[in-house]
Amino acid sequence: MRAILTALALSLAMPMAACNRDASEAERTATISVTIAMTGKAHKFDVEVARTDAEQDRGLMFRTSLPENGGMLFPFAKPRIGSFWMKNTLIPLDMIFVRADGSIDRIAENTIPESLEPVVSGGEVSAVLELAGGTAARLGIDESAKVTWKDTK
Template identity: 40%
Template sequence: MKRWLVPMLFLLAGGTGAAPVIAAAPAVELHGHRFSVEFATDDASREHGLMMRTTLASDHGMLFVFPYQASQGFWMKNTLMPLDILYFNTDRRLVSIRSNVPPCKADPCPVYPSNAPARYVLELSAGTANRIGVRVGDELKIDGDVGTVR
């Protein structure tokens, strides 16, 4: 009975004998540095962003993807940690940097707009942009499927 149990469980689990396929986590590369990211591609996820989080690992971030290129503005309502906010155009070139943006402690919260039209916005832990030496014009490389943007 035992010698049949393992092969039977393998077949029931959909085993084919091939090595399992492990999907790579979504990531971006900027100025030679790789960051694991969460994608915010719909209105609800873009609105919630990194709210209510108290920490963000130095090699993690959130990439906001908009269905259009336009002036983008972010605020820090209910965001509990300072962030760097980096704005990229449709060509994924950095067009604007807002460094060390503090959490909003009282309404009304200030808005931090891009200096030029943007389609992608990357939020990283405060100080990261300066630490890795990003500059306007740097290219953002995106690994992973940003899915359907809504």
């Protein structure tokens, strides 16, 4: 009986341990280059793209760090109100809500790790770009910027 309980405990612990580590390179999604341009300045980021429902559900959960020029792009098939939460997200993020024309609808800066409070766009958006918390302030990015990327599917 003890052996069965030990085996059961180990089998239950394994997936949780896997979830708690940073995603390995093999688990990470494809990356693309995203540019945020404003008043003569352009900032380039190499971001993962969360295309599938599963990738979008997982997002940046369980990550303990994010490269300075890294992040994740969540493109939507059709523009919609963007709503995200920080459940199981261990680091603060800047969420940039992007309209279909590349203009910025809203920037939610330094979102609170593990919060269940929704972070919502102001209007319909075509994508959300998540960057390390504090990036927008550090680089002077505001709602006057334009966000562009070339999707290479």
